[in-house]
Amino acid sequence: MEGGVHIVSRRMVRPAAEHAGELPEHETVHHLTPLDLRMITGDYVQKGVVLPKPPGGGEHVVEHLVSSFARALARFYPLAGRLAVAETPPSPGGARPTISLSLRCNGEGAEFVHAVAPGVTVADIADSLYVPRVVWSFFPLNGMLGTDAAVEPRRPVLAAQVTELADGMFIAMSLNHGVADGFTFWHLFRTWSEINRRRGADSADLELSTPPPVFDRWFVDGIPAPIPLPFAKLEDMVRRPVYTPVEECFLHFSAESVRTLKEKANAEMAAAGAAATATISSLQSVVAHIWRAVCRARRLAPELETRHGLSVGLRARVKEVPQEYMGNTVVGAVARATAGELLGGGLGWAAWLLNRAVASAGDVASVRRMLPAWPETPRFVTVASLQNAGVMVISGSPRFDVFGNDFGWGRPVGVRSGAGNKLDGKMTVYEGRGGGGSMAVEICLAPEALARLVADEEFMSAVTAPPPTHH
Known part of the structure; x- marks a missing residue:
């Protein structure tokens, strides 16, 4: 047992x-x-x-x-x-x-x-x-x-x-x-x-x-x-991971809340004159909102660098990789700023950092140059490289069809992940239970930081109650 x-x-x-x-x-x-x-x-x-x-x-x-x-x-x-x-x-x-x-x-x-x-x-x-x-x-x-x-x-x-x-x-x-x-x-x-x-x-x-x-x-x-x-x-x-203790919370963002965050991020960038260079996506807006709130919850010193690791999929970017390809097609991207810059720059600027990181990492020409060089000096994704006071990392996608997985007696009423890769600062994003552009995010943080995050009124104002499970 x-x-x-x-x-x-x-x-x-x-x-x-x-x-x-x-x-x-x-x-x-x-x-x-x-x-x-x-x-x-x-x-x-x-x-x-x-x-x-x-x-x-x-x-x-x-x-x-x-x-x-x-x-x-x-x-x-x-x-x-x-x-x-x-x-x-x-x-x-x-x-x-x-x-x-x-x-x-x-x-x-x-x-x-x-x-x-x-x-x-x-x-x-x-x-x-x-x-x-x-x-x-x-x-x-x-x-x-x-x-x-x-x-x-x-x-x-x-x-x-x-x-x-x-x-x-x-x-x-x-x-x-x-x-x-x-x-x-x-x-x-x-x-x-x-x-x-x-x-x-x-x-x-x-x-x-x-x-x-x-x-x-x-x-x-x-x-x-x-x-x-x-x-x-x-x-x-191989470097065996040593995980620091974390707690997890599961947060829901309604389609309306996601839309509001996206509109705010793009409006801020338009006011700053950056609208011509980038359109902030829904996911980037939600992630930026979380990134800034986690910096507050962690009480990072203003001069400390905070980094956000992102996964950039190549299926839609590389013509040789079909949508149904069975393998790994993800490259890493990193957005960087000091905690002071991130909190002082606003939602739009934080989302713009994420947007630029994705655009740079997803450049197909640079990927084609990087891959042949990898075997000479291979670098592996490890917990040790990600477990740092200012680091966050995201996995998953709101585009994955989670709630369509009906095994014959009703659609899922929830989704969760296991113990694997549960490091301090790990986020996993899913489509929302309500569909229609809603999202759900699982966040792992040190217990005291997570308690401060869910008590943060500015952050939680964008979080919505989950739809009823109807079980």
Whole structure:
């Protein structure tokens, strides 16, 4: 028993093909790109949805979920594979030792966990300002880094957990971040939910509206595959994270509130004469509002530099990367200012800093120059590089379809993330439960700073009560 969560069963689920040719006849290998490898030293991507209680409930529903998960895995069969590491010793001529990492698509399977938490209700999770710590127990593979999947005995790169609540269900997945990003995560989740919703366990073939993934990895010219990394062994490239204690809150911004923040940010920049160079987006406006409030809550000295790390997706920017690409397509961007400048400059200026950082990092020509140079001096995303008094970092997107994941008995009433990558200053953004341009943001901060944030009237004036769960 962990925090009121009891594990009923664990099993390995293999891909179950429905269509001829859906699975390869022989084992294939996917070599990891620089954008994959830079993420492999972090925790797994962990997201899950809160659902109403399925009619009937119990073992039948769980077995149906196992069956549909196996069919979704057939569409995403590389995620049922295993990471493999190859070591090249130093040569007599003085060549340095290297290692390379690849994904072997051998169909060994993904883990599936069935759990129960009879003392936890839907409202405990979906209607709470603070995220209860029990939520972390709703996720499998806690504490695993992406590289751990390449260590013998090799662990899965994907796992799912279904937890029965007192009056609902929590369905979660954990996905190795060195293999794929958040877009792929929700693409798989949407495929699984549609299969479960649209067919019984033994029904006939049915075409899905969710498109299949595209497997071919994007390698820029000049990059070898597999990429030789300048380490003698896997352990040499890994720095295990040491997390400082945080608490989490979950905040809702209505479509009207988002619109108001965006209008204010753009009006301020127009007054400053910057309207011709940039239009501030809805997300940039909300993030700027949070960034400034967190600086106040942390009580940063005016001269201290504060940095905000952003993820910039390349799917819409690079023509060789299709929308359904199954891999990592994200580069990092950083906005910088001193705390005094950020708080004195206004919402529009803070949002403009974010806007300029995204525009610079998303420049396709600079990305094409950066990627071939990465293998010579590889840099990995680590907690140690982000855990700093003035740093914030954001993941997720309001464009990911979270609330469309109806498994057959009702749409989700909430979304939450697991323990992975929960550092002080981490934000995760989702589409809002009410849709229509609303947003939801999960914020992790040191407990005393978070208490000051939610007591900040200027900040909270833009935060709205969540829509009713109707559970």
